[in-house]
Amino acid sequence: MPELPEVEVLVRHLNPLLKRKRITSVEVRREKIIRPTSVRELNAALIGAEFGEVTRRGKYLLFELLRSRGEQTRQLLGHLGMTGRMYLVPAGAPLPKHAAVVLGLGRENFVFEDTRYFGRFTLDVSSIAGLGPEPLGEAFDADALRSALSRSTQAIKVKLLDQTVVAGVGNIYASEALFRAGISPRKPARKLSKAEASALVKSIRAVLAHAVKSGSTIPLDFAGAEKKDGLFYYGSTAGQSELYEERMLVYDRAGKPCSKCRMPIRRIVQATRSTYFCPTCQK
DNA sequence: CACCATGTTCCTTG
């Protein structure tokens, strides 16, 4: 479940679990995931290093690697793609079918599992350089958003997925934020008024902050669960899945009544991806 | 078999 809130909750979960743990082995089962880093480079950088802080930038996870005094510290960059998960399991526990990278930490293994293998686990941190502002940070305001959109004729929904405009909004929360702001997803980005940009900034912040708070509150089913593996995933149990979906006002709700006006929610396709909105509430 | 899926990157076209 990887947009900014899911990554943020995962980072908060992993940080205390990984801190000060020493990496004793590295097993790369899918080389694509560490690209452009080689297995040799990854081994050299990781084996013998300890984890420092785990932080987040947009949808990326950043793992600080501490080495003994005098040696340079490096960073490891993680991205969950569409289906990535990261969790700790006891050493010797069976690995899932799509385990991409496994780090040995003594009595535990740190597993990066990714069914579709769209994720990343690499020493190449260059992709964070071009990211736009953090949506929950001070730099993200109506002026910043408007100037980022000023030359774009594309629909606002499509531009919200552009990580250089704002870092961390994905397909679910883009639809949710536009609904809360009362803005049509088809509105050309550069036509947003100052008032609309201001409302959109507020709704993006609210939607993301609320999701982080909910994710942090829900007892997530991480390592230790029996049948359902240990993972980061809101929908890992039926009850939690319902809680999660209830929070969505428009996403994946085509045909269901709008929470404000009861008209049916519509699904359209923009830039090959689904958008959900209320045609009467969103102009 | 068809279509859908939380994301990014690469290629082409204008």
Added chain:
DNA sequence: CCAAGGAACATGGT
């Protein structure tokens, strides 16, 4: 150089 559109990546669910 830039913006925009679309395919590619890979696997699984319905």
